[in-house]
Amino acid sequence: MAQQKCDNCGQVITKKEIQHSLLKGYRPITCNNCGTVHQIKEISKLIIAMLVTFPVVLLVLLLSTAIGLSGIQTFVVGLIILAITIVSLPFIAKYELAKNHEL
Numbered sequence: 737m738a739q740q741k742c743d744n745c746g747q748v749i750t751k752k753e754i755q756h757s758l759l760k761g762y763r764p765i766t767c768n769n770c771g772t773v774h775q776i777k778e779i780s781k782l783i784i785a786m787l788v789t790f791p792v793v794l795l796v797l798l799l800s801t802a803i804g805l806s807g808i809q810t811f812v813v814g815l816i817i818l819a820i821t822i823v824s825l826p827f828i829a830k831y832e833l834a835k836n837h838e839l
């Protein structure tokens with residue numbers, strides 16, 4: 737998986753920085769080296785929204801009734817899916833230079 741880099745100076749944006757940004761509602765990432773602000777691409781937001789909601793909804797609506805999971809079991813499995821999704825999000829999220837109207 738290609739590493740995310742600053743569009744301006746090539747400084748690597750770490751997975752940790754991306755994760756922080758995502759958990760704080762797609763907060764823009766400022767490059768440590770040159771201060772260039774990057775924001776998440778709109779398409780990434782869309783993909784993430786689907787990845788976060790779709791497996792959980794699928795689980796709750798279909799699997800839990802099909803397998804006969806109890807409420808607490810569904811909740812635990814849902815949390816595990818959510819955790820896996822959050823860990824994998826930095827690989828999915830793509831950032832681009834911030835546009836002026838956002839700042």
Ligand SMILES: [Zn+2]
Pocket residue numbers: 742743744745746747767768769770771772
């Ligand atoms: Zn930079």
